Amino acid sequence: MIIAEQKALTEIEDMVGPYRKILVVGCGTCMTFCSAGGPDEVGQLAEALASGNKDIVVEKSTIPRQCAVKFIDRLESKVGDYEAILSMACGNGVQAVASRFPNKPVLPALNTQFIGVEAESGIWTETCMACGDCILWRTGGICPVTRCAKGLLNGACGGASEGKCEVSKDRPCAWQEIYHALKRLNMLHYLKEKPQVKDWPIHPGRVVRQDLREVEAS
Amino acid sequence: MKSGSNLERILEGGQFAVTAEAGPPKGSSPKVIQRKGELLKLCCDALNVTDNQTAIVRMSSLSGCVLLKELGVEPVLQMVVRDRNRLALQGDILGAAALGIRNVLCLSGDHQRFGNHPAAKGVYDIDSIQFIQMVKTMRDEHRFLNGEEISGDVPFFIGAAANPFADPFEFRVTRLAKKVNAGADFIQTQGIFDVPKFVEWMKMVRDRGLHEKTHILAGLIPIKSVGMARYMRNNVSGLSVPQEIVDRMADAKDAKEEGVKICLETIEQLKEVEGIHGIHIMAVAWEDIVPRIVEEAGLMPRPVV
Numbered sequence: 001m002i003i004a005e006q007k008a009l010t011e012i013e014d015m016v017g018p019y020r021k022i023l024v025v026g027c028g029t030c031m032t033f034c035s036a037g038g039p040d041e042v043g044q045l046a047e048a049l050a051s052g053n054k055d056i057v058v059e060k061s062t063i064p065r066q067c068a069v070k071f072i073d074r075l076e077s078k079v080g081d082y083e084a085i086l087s088m089a090c091g092n093g094v095q096a097v098a099s100r101f102p103n104k105p106v107l108p109a110l111n112t113q114f115i116g117v118e119a120e121s122g123i124w125t126e127t128c129m130a131c132g133d134c135i136l137w138r139t140g141g142i143c144p145v146t147r148c149a150k151g152l153l154n155g156a157c158g159g160a161s162e163g164k165c166e167v168s169k170d171r172p173c174a175w176q177e178i179y180h181a182l183k184r185l186n187m188l189h190y191l192k193e194k195p196q197v198k199d200w201p202i203h204p205g206r207v208v209r210q211d212l213r214e215v216e217a218s
Numbered sequence: 219m220k221s222g223s224n225l226e227r228i229l230e231g232g233q234f235a236v237t238a239e240a241g242p243p244k245g246s247s248p249k250v251i252q253r254k255g256e257l258l259k260l261c262c263d264a265l266n267v268t269d270n271q272t273a274i275v276r277m278s279s280l281s282g283c284v285l286l287k288e289l290g291v292e293p294v295l296q297m298v299v300r301d302r303n304r305l306a307l308q309g310d311i312l313g314a315a316a317l318g319i320r321n322v323l324c325l326s327g328d329h330q331r332f333g334n335h336p337a338a339k340g341v342y343d344i345d346s347i348q349f350i351q352m353v354k355t356m357r358d359e360h361r362f363l364n365g366e367e368i369s370g371d372v373p374f375f376i377g378a379a380a381n382p383f384a385d386p387f388e389f390r391v392t393r394l395a396k397k398v399n400a401g402a403d404f405i406q407t408q409g410i411f412d413v414p415k416f417v418e419w420m421k422m423v424r425d426r427g428l429h430e431k432t433h434i435l436a437g438l439i440p441i442k443s444v445g446m447a448r449y450m451r452n453n454v455s456g457l458s459v460p461q462e463i464v465d466r467m468a469d470a471k472d473a474k475e476e477g478v479k480i481c482l483e484t485i486e487q488l489k490e491v492e493g494i495h496g497i498h499i500m501a502v503a504w505e506d507i508v509p510r511i512v513e514e515a516g517l518m519p520r521p522v523v
Contacts, residue, residue: 158456195347
């Protein structure tokens with residue numbers, strides 16, 4: 001899922017400063033699971049903004065996903081009453097809402113961090129950077145492009161020590177994990193392969209499925 | 219000859235090589251490199267010029283190499299993939315070839331997090347092993363990474379780093395083999411303090427015949443003080459500094475002398491290890507000691523080849 005963190009309240013207050021009627025919109029999927037922008041956080045943020053400034057009107061709404069037009073449409077009847085939308089979605093959701101309501105300022109309440117997992121209670125870690133060419137089948141199910149701080153395809157570098165990354169002791173060395181996973185899976189031969197250079201994707205990404213386009217056209 | 223460099227001629231001639239480091243300054247004066255070059259020119263076969271070492275911005279490695287070359291000192295161009303993508307790396311390789319640089323050391327580079335611009339975007343477009351292979355292809359096939367032809371020669375003696383002390387230990391030799399297969403003509407290792415562990419690693423290297431396919435230069439870091447010993451033990455990833463070394467430095471009446479003694483003892487032990495073809499002295503901020511170490515290690519005068 002996508003992981004985000006709420007911005008500092010002072011930054012959010014600066015953003016909403018020009019507006020007196022604000023609609024705070026939560027997202028019911030990733031942002032709820034990572035406790036950044038679900039119904040609970042929407043309630044807390046709305047309350048914090050209202051208690052900080054008695055002159056503003058803050059309304060709350062959480063839709064299942066802010067990245068799908070069919071759910072964003074549910075906001076249509078409310079949006080007209082508010083000067084700005086404060087989105088508690090990932091950057092993708094914020095943009096989808098902004099695109100759907102082009103005449104309304106849509107403000108991000110969160111900083112989108114990465115695609116990742118909740119590694120431990122209250123700790124999220126990045127696992128995939130959507131590089132467009134998955135090699136997990138030969139790295140024991142652990143992505144070096146994302147989880148190695150240098151993105152090495154032929155690790156581990158000389159900085160790995162006691163299973164930890166040189167960047168900090170709270171980060172495991174992905175290549176050490178890959179080594180142990182491949183050993184366990186009896187696949188260590190993958191580590192001896194000739195190094196291939198990666199084809200990095202061009203941003204912004206674009207996926208075209210001709211088969212689906214043809215079905216729709218006909 | 220792949221490059222015709224002095225370092226290559228010495229190593230291919232079966233002689234014991236000595237290299238050292240000449241780090242560029244955090245400034246624009248050529249004098250720092252020139253001073254180190256003059257200091258070290260008679261006691262080393264080539265000098266490595268570091269590339270934004272520990273991710274701290276300094277004068278570029280290529281300029282440092284040119285300054286050394288002007289003094290008649292042979293440089294080893296260190297290049298990290300942290301700061302350049304494949305276009306910049308290949309461009310600089312061609313430029314270095316044009317400027318007469320003949321040795322290159324292909325490195326990943328310390329993570330930018332450690333340096334003086336910790337929020338910099340790390341490039342890491344390709345990794346050090348892919349980089350080695352890319353330079354080899356440029357040299358041997360006159361082709362860029364994309365297969366296009368290069369005009370002119372790209373004569374480099376290609377080096378790589380190896381850290382016998384990083385983890386996983388049993389994997390380090392596999393990774394060395396990958397570097398050698400990618401095209402590493404010589405290897406400069408991480409600084410060695412834990413000789414028994416290094417000897418164990420070298421046995422694994424010999425078991426795979428790698429010592430016959432590449433030239434391994436054993437890395438040395440002269441220690442100046444007990445503080446430095448402790449710092450390296452506690453804070454430098456991938457360095458193994460045994461407690462005994464720290465204790466010797468702590469108990470010494472003259473710490474600098476003890477540091478020299480430890481370094482010389484280590485060289486003596488390393489000379490006996492089969493497959494070691496030279497030493498690489500990384501006397502960070504203590505370059506002045508290098509001539510004495512080389513002299514007292516019985517490695518002077520340097521061969522003229």
